[in-house]
Amino acid sequence: MAPRILLDATAVPADRGALGRYVDGLLRALHELGADLAVACRLADEERYGALAPRARIVQDAAAQVGADVIHLPASTIPLHAGRPTVVTIHDVTPFAEPETHDPVRTAYVRSATQAAVRGATRLIAPSRATRDELVRLLEADPAAIDVARHGVDHEVFHRPAEDEVKRVSERLGLDGRPYVAYLGALEPRKNVPNLIRGWVRACSHYPDAPALVLAGSGGWDDEVDAALATVPLELRVVRPGYLPSAELPGFFGGALAVVLPSKGEGFGLPVLEAMACGAPVLTTRRGPLPEVGGDAVAYTEPDPSSIAAALEELIEDPERRTVLADAAYARSQGFGWTASAEAHLAAFDRAVAQYAAPR
Template sequence: MKPVRVTINGKFMSAHMTGVQRVAMEIVREFDRLISENPSLASSVTLELVAPKSAEPALTTLGLKAIKVRTAGRFGGNLWEQLELPWLAKGSRLLNLCNLGPALSLNAVTMLHDAQVHAAPQSYSVPFRLWYRFIQPWLGHRSRQVLAVSEYSKQDLIKYGVAPTEKITVAHNGVDHVLRLTADMSALDNLKIIPGEYVLALANIQSHKNIKVLLTAFADLPDLKLVLFGRADRAALQGLIEAPLTDNIIPAGPVSDESLSALMSQALCIAFPSRTEGFGLPPLEAMLLGCPAVAAPCGALPEVCGDAALYADPDSPADWVARIRSLKDDPALRQTYSNLGQAKAAHFTWARTARQILELLAS
């Protein structure tokens, strides 16, 4: 039998790094490793990553050996994806890993990470919401197969009519990429923080991320600092609450992967109060590095974190204070959840994810 020809939609290599882009990059890297080491896989599927020319500088960071890489086309972004990619991928199966793909493609496998524009529309601009509410159901019904990143996400895609049940396969994300990093401990010195004396959280002001509950809670945790990594600055965070931000709130801004690894490994815990989440990379990444997680029992978080995390009511700052305080006051309890978290997160590997998707593509 001839191997199945697969074109990977490489538009993600021309975008700024988000969780969705991270997933795509790690899956492609793992595809490359698996095909290089496994002749039977190499004989069943051939992969080519096709990207817009604007992605050329970033493509070398993937370090691909077995997967052919090609840049082509005159456009970039959505125009390239919608108008040029269908012709560039002609005669092959198209793999879209980042929620979007060309509307004209009939032979595609598309990863839809969540249905947040339906579940939490207030978190998105009107143009973004309108585009996703059109394109995702179109792709969900037109694609040959749809990949969901959790059972929760699958059920949301069905609930909101984004994709039919029989087309959806769940392929959990991996988190073991964090083990490749060399932690940059200077990040703690730069922020003037002490190991074990701070809690880490994501600086994202989208409504469903629910950071407001943490900003309120830390008024009652004066002996601990809340370090927030990401794009939101102090002014943006202040806009979420009426009371002035306390001095123990530290916006760290965007940080490198190496700095984030250090911040995760040395934190008392990571706090993740999202009201809905298609998967939830940050808490599992932190757990794999030995950092306990306190999460809201919402979205896919209970599915992926299981009994290895503590949970707090997303509407109760006092509940977050109590859970965080319990870890601070009881080192043995913190160590228990550190051990549980590492064991749980170790199950989520990119090798498992990539092999599952390759087998689906080749079938």
């Protein structure tokens, strides 16, 4: 008999960033696979989760008595003392590998929650082999208690855009058809935005009609971003639109000359996969799990400004290579779906229930 799963989404932030997209995609796929689900969430999210999983029981308290056989915490939060098996998704261990690239206040909580999950959860889920290996190396997690479940991508939302989708986004950004280099993500040191800005300036400053740089995304902190922006010559243009809704992302990614995501560290790299699904030529780094996502379908760079500049200029100068990369990226993205991810999660839940019931 399949276990009843309580998915605790109470810690999912309101901005529907990568964590929100993970929970949304996973929940819908679990529901479509017929999983017996209950979802704990904030009042503001009840309607959303009810639409994604109509047969699920929606509650506002993770400790509610829903007869769950296993509890899934998808946000790296501290496991409850619930008297039943718990499975925690650990998205990212860069707060341990590179603590200086994170907000020190939030990092203290994340590190504490991750350590508690390693000690107290029945099983852990990692979104990539690289993250699993870092859990073992840095936190001495038991490799036999970690399941790898790669993220998927919603191919209905993230798709090759039609011309009118590209045009609408270009007009919204005030570019009116002008070429641009795209970035999507938080302004955090590990995302390496200052070096992206410096590399873009070096690559583009000699072009008479240089592509703009669009830095999209909500929130984050990086004291060096403003300093890097202050060095941008007047003839170059930077656009900072802030948060872009999911409906605009295909036009944003697919309309870009290149999508550049030169991160110093990731747990998976969901924006890389989403840009690939939109048929964009992507430039990223070989750090952590990013090669697991991009394979041979993306271009790579070292994270320093000179390397970014050289790799970006190669893409700008070679439209044929951009087309080849875009086609390869789109084709590779089709192998990442939320159904396969949900199946891997269900296997982890089954293992957790069996492991919890076994004699100790």
